[in-house]
Amino acid sequence: MSLTDVSAGYGDRVALEHVTVSVARGSLLAVVGPNGAGKSTLLKLMAGLVEPWSGRVEILGGPPGREARRVAYVPQAELVDWGFPVTVEDVVMMGRFPRLGPVRRPGREDRRAVVEALAQVDMDHHLGTQIGRLSGGQRRRVFLARALAAEPDLFLLDEPVTGIDPTTQELLMDLLEAQARRNRTVVATTHDLAAAAQRFEQVLAINRTVVAYGPAGMLLDADVLAKAYGGHLLVLPGGAAILDDAHHHDDAAPGERHFHDRDAH
Amino acid sequence: MDLILEPLGSPIIVRALLASAMVGIVCAVVGTYVVLRGIAFIGDAIAHAGFPGVVVAFMLGWPLYVGAAIAAVGTALSIGVVTRRAGIRQDTAIGVLFAGTFAFGVFLFSTIQGYVADLFSFLFGNVLAIGPQDLVALLVLGGGVVLTVAILWKELLYATFDPLGAAASGIPVERLEYLFLTLVALTIVVSLQAVGIILVVAMLVTPAATAQLLAVRFTRLMLIAAMVGVSSAVVGLYLSYWFDVASGATIVLVQTILFAVALVAGPRGLLGRRATRAAAATGAAEAAR
Ligand SMILES: Nc1ncnc2c1ncn2[C@@H]1O[C@H](COP(=O)(O)OP(=O)(O)OP(=O)(O)O)[C@@H](O)[C@H]1O
Ligand SMILES: [Mg+2]
Numbered sequence: 001m002s003l004t005d006v007s008a009g010y011g012d013r014v015a016l017e018h019v020t021v022s023v024a025r026g027s028l029l030a031v032v033g034p035n036g037a038g039k040s041t042l043l044k045l046m047a048g049l050v051e052p053w054s055g056r057v058e059i060l061g062g063p064p065g066r067e068a069r070r071v072a073y074v075p076q077a078e079l080v081d082w083g084f085p086v087t088v089e090d091v092v093m094m095g096r097f098p099r100l101g102p103v104r105r106p107g108r109e110d111r112r113a114v115v116e117a118l119a120q121v122d123m124d125h126h127l128g129t130q131i132g133r134l135s136g137g138q139r140r141r142v143f144l145a146r147a148l149a150a151e152p153d154l155f156l157l158d159e160p161v162t163g164i165d166p167t168t169q170e171l172l173m174d175l176l177e178a179q180a181r182r183n184r185t186v187v188a189t190t191h192d193l194a195a196a197a198q199r200f201e202q203v204l205a206i207n208r209t210v211v212a213y214g215p216a217g218m219l220l221d222a223d224v225l226a227k228a229y230g231g232h233l234l235v236l237p238g239g240a241a242i243l244d245d246a247h248h249h250d251d252a253a254p255g256e257r258h259f260h261d262r263d264a265h
Numbered sequence: 266m267d268l269i270l271e272p273l274g275s276p277i278i279v280r281a282l283l284a285s286a287m288v289g290i291v292c293a294v295v296g297t298y299v300v301l302r303g304i305a306f307i308g309d310a311i312a313h314a315g316f317p318g319v320v321v322a323f324m325l326g327w328p329l330y331v332g333a334a335i336a337a338v339g340t341a342l343s344i345g346v347v348t349r350r351a352g353i354r355q356d357t358a359i360g361v362l363f364a365g366t367f368a369f370g371v372f373l374f375s376t377i378q379g380y381v382a383d384l385f386s387f388l389f390g391n392v393l394a395i396g397p398q399d400l401v402a403l404l405v406l407g408g409g410v411v412l413t414v415a416i417l418w419k420e421l422l423y424a425t426f427d428p429l430g431a432a433a434s435g436i437p438v439e440r441l442e443y444l445f446l447t448l449v450a451l452t453i454v455v456s457l458q459a460v461g462i463i464l465v466v467a468m469l470v471t472p473a474a475t476a477q478l479l480a481v482r483f484t485r486l487m488l489i490a491a492m493v494g495v496s497s498a499v500v501g502l503y504l505s506y507w508f509d510v511a512s513g514a515t516i517v518l519v520q521t522i523l524f525a526v527a528l529v530a531g532p533r534g535l536l537g538r539r540a541t542r543a544a545a546a547t548g549a550a551e552a553a554r
Binding site: 044047049068069072073075079080081085086087090094095097102103105146150152 | 301419425436486
């Protein structure tokens with residue numbers, strides 16, 4: 001999978017520019033960066049949901065979308081209507097729909113795959129529960145199960161462990177690790193730098209463009225962090241804080257604290 | 266018993282019953298997705314946009330269905346394009362389109378002199394006026410819509426629930442969107458003669474809304490919606506026959522009453538919720554003891 005000098009955005013607004021990355025098969029890659037850095041946009045590019053403005057994207061040996069059935073994408077949690085009349089089992093079964101095609105109804109094999117995927121995320125006791133009646137972390141686990149049930153070669157997971165308790169987070173990371181070991185590629189965005197450093201193999205730090213890309217251990221390097229999160233208060237896994245203001249990007253979220261505000265006035 | 270069997274002696278009533286039952290099913294099946302997508306307003310807009318098509322067809326001496334179908338499908342597809350590409354809010358765009366097309370229909374209508382009962386039946390519905398050929402057209406078209414949903418229900422469901430996840434895994438979400446809007450338009454065309462432009466949105470929305478109060482699973486929801494749609498169409502038609510009142514309005518009133526009953530007495534309705542809370546409270550009190 002590779003992106004070559006890719007720029008993309010929404011309307012006339014740039015979200016990513018000059019991104020060049022190549023990801024080997026079987027990688028376990030964390031994408032990190034501040035809010036609005038373009039993490040979700042990068043995943044949407046890979047999933048073929050956003051067209052690049054320029055540059056070239058190649059996924060599983062072709063343009064995005066060509067091998068779509070081998071890709072499982074899990075959107076960020078806010079994008080789903082939780083009042084929808086579907087049960088946990090129904091949601092995970094959707095992961096099987098693309099391979100079934102029109103007309104065919106899910107069979108015994110599909111039902112087995114669904115139960116197995118739910119068992120892997122420890123949610124198989126909730127088969128008949130309406131999706132909106134689950135807690136936030138449980139919903140994330142169900143969506144991960146949907147991706148597992150699809151048996152894809154590429155997982156694109158937008159914040160899969162956000163809002164998940166530490167024990168379950170370990171369980172999910174074990175699962176993703178196992179998938180990577182079976183030569184499936186896993187790309188996940190996260191705000192949990194400690195987990196990114198410890199549980200992923202590679203890390204891609206972005207802030208509108210690639211800030212750093214390499215082995216996960218580099219996240220312990222203060223310079224890399226300062227570049228990615230420049231200008232924002234940041235607490236490192238070890239407890240140290242970065243107060244640097246080298247490269248902060250244009251659109252800070254309202255209410256966000258910037259240290260230069262204090263210095264300048 | 267005679268009250269039920271006696272009307273069946275008249276071919277007009279039999280045709281009306283078949284037509285209403287078909288309309289009840291088609292509207293409920295397509296309406297299930299309409300309600301889940303929250304696009305009832307689009308349904309209403311497409312129905313009103315059918316009116317100028319009907320008037321033009323009347324003036325040209327074409328079958329009125331053809332005019333309605335062209336106008337409705339055309340509007341549905343342009344709504345699809347506007348939704349995807351334009352920078353204005355969708356409900357604003359549709360509001361403008363909706364009022365404009367209907368005004369155009371009324372404008373044309375006011376230029377016609379003389380006998381226009383046919384056109385009135387498209388506005389308010391007159392299921393008793395359905396002739397044998399109309400019935401065949403209605404059954405074929407309605408059957409086609411239901412068959413299409415039967416083939417693609419999974420894909421439509423996935424694309425409705427999680428369009429991004431569905432598109433990423435190879436479901437042609439954009440094409441399904443246009444197809445779905447076309448199905449909504451055809452459903453409306455099928456229903457026009459039975460319930461009329463003004464009430465058709467109720468046929469589309471009310472059975473599915475009622476079912477939503479009773480079911481937590483999609484397939485069951487659609488089944489209940491279809492049952493509500495058919496039974497209210499049949500009951501409404503009989504009532505309108507016995508009391509000699511407008512059929513379309515009676516059918517919609519029956520649906521509204523069913524909705525109100527589900528709202529009050531259903532498991533997720535007002536009474537049901539109170540019962541659950543009361544049970545939980547007693548349970549907690551007992552546990553505390
Ligand atoms: N649908 C959209 N329409 C317009 N602009 C968008 C849209 N989605 C994202 N953007 C813009 O693109 C930029 C990158 O957004 P993106 O969602 O990729 O960030 P992110 O890194 O995923 O942030 P977060 O950590 O908050 O999830 C932001 O500036 C955002 O304002
Ligand atoms: Mg994001």
